[in-house]
Amino acid sequence: MLAKTPDVVVRSQGIINILPHAERIWDIYEHQGEAGRGVYGSVIKVKLRASTAKEPVVFAMKRTYRDEAIAGIPPTAIREISLLQDLRHPNVIRIERVFIAPESILVVMEYADTDLQRYMEKIGGPLEPCEIKTLTRQMLEGINYCHMNRTYHRDLKPANILLQRCDGKHVLKIADFGLSRQFSYPLSQKHTPCVVTMLYRAPEVFLGAAEQQTYALDMWSVGCIFAEMFKGKPIFEGETSEFGIILNIFLQTVGASPDIRNLGEKGQQIWTALDKKRTKPHPLSDLEDVPPGAIDLMMKMLALNPQKRITAHGALQHPFLL
Structure with a gap:
């Protein structure tokens, strides 16, 4: 033709x-x-x-x-x-x-005017709660559509969330699907663990639990982005090594949970490190000004066990976003 x-x-x-x-x-x-x-x-x-x-x-x-x-x-x-x-x-x-x-x-x-990373850098701090709610809902709408079509993104981060300016409001566009995969049941194919920028990488990816890498890893990334919009910076920053970040994740979210030992090859190693620290969980303790409803949704997105993590469809029904 x-x-x-x-x-x-x-x-x-x-x-x-x-x-x-x-x-x-x-x-x-x-x-x-x-x-x-x-x-x-x-x-x-x-x-x-x-x-x-x-x-x-x-x-x-x-x-x-x-x-x-x-x-x-x-x-x-x-x-x-x-x-x-x-x-x-x-x-x-x-x-x-x-x-x-x-x-x-x-x-x-x-074409999009900017992306979420550059937009937050321009703001120089947390976004307004009403804008966070609007952007998060749009992000979840797009991810839910992808998951309903058997596609998981595997590289969600603020730089891959584009923003178009339309009638004074932002229209969110999920972009950069180069690492995406389509999934089927049962999960028989083992994908590479080298997905997602480390600050937005789900614990099951860090720990090598290949059989648990499904749409839930996208929801972890969404939870990280959701929290970052409230905090004004990545919630698990400060560490540069994989082990340091995953340890920080457990300390920030659930502490020394028995679920850790069920998440792949490195679970026992993390369990030992946490047990030595003898620390109590302090879930996202530096987000005091965040509405309780947002914290509840955040914790459901950042559930350590991917089987217990909220889905995109479930998150869209959460009272905070309604």
């Missing part, structure tokens, strides 16, 4: 388009400046050269270069495109078009 665009003809199937050369993309879009840069490429703000008034004209373009080590496009880019073609929700970033060129792959998607 041939798709005619301004001054360039590309072969097209659905949203996938084949370009003879990546630079021909500028016959279709106007470069508006670089919006970010990562390991595999860059994100560029672009404007569609020809459009109708009803269409959005500004987009983000993620340009991923071929990885010489694997002689092709990084699998994270292929996985993200594959998943996002099927995920359509107001709180999940939407792919508009994909252009495949000999030297790179270019993904055109919705």
Whole structure:
């Protein structure tokens, strides 16, 4: 099938388009400046050269270069495109078009003004409770949709939560699905534990309990982000090693709980370290000004046992968010 665009003809199937050369993309879009840069490429703000008034004209373009080590496009880019073609929700970033060129792959998607990490850095402290409630509900709506479609994100963090400004309010978009997976029951495939930035990583991932890595690991990350919006900084910061962070998690949430010994290979080691400290649990003790309802929801999201952790659907029914 041939798709005619301004001054360039590309072969097209659905949203996938084949370009003879990546630079021909500028016959279709106007470069508006670089919006970010990562390991595999860059994100560029672009404007569609020809459009109708009803269409959005500004987009983000993620340009991923071929990885010489694997002689092709990084699998994270292929996985993200594959998943996002099927995920359509107001709180999940939407792919508009994909252009495949000999030297790179270019993904055109919705444009967002900022992300939650940069927004919180700009605020310089906790967000207002009403805004936290609004953003958390949107985040849960998007994650619940993903989970209902058998997809778990595995890398939720403030930098991957995009914010669009619309009529004076923020519309939240979950982005960066490069580490995402689709799950099925029973859970037979063992995924890599190297997921999620350490400050938002669920304890079952730290402890190597592969059989318990399901949608619940996303809910732990949501709980960390939820608490961070109240605190103004990551709740488990201060440690740089995996062992230090997981120890801090247990001290902050449940203390020396017998559940620890059931969470994978490292559980007994953590149990021994906690027992030596002989400390009592002090659940998120530095969040005194947080409403009791928010603390209750937070603790349900940060339940140590993933089987007891609240689901996205359950969290949306919590009184604090109603």
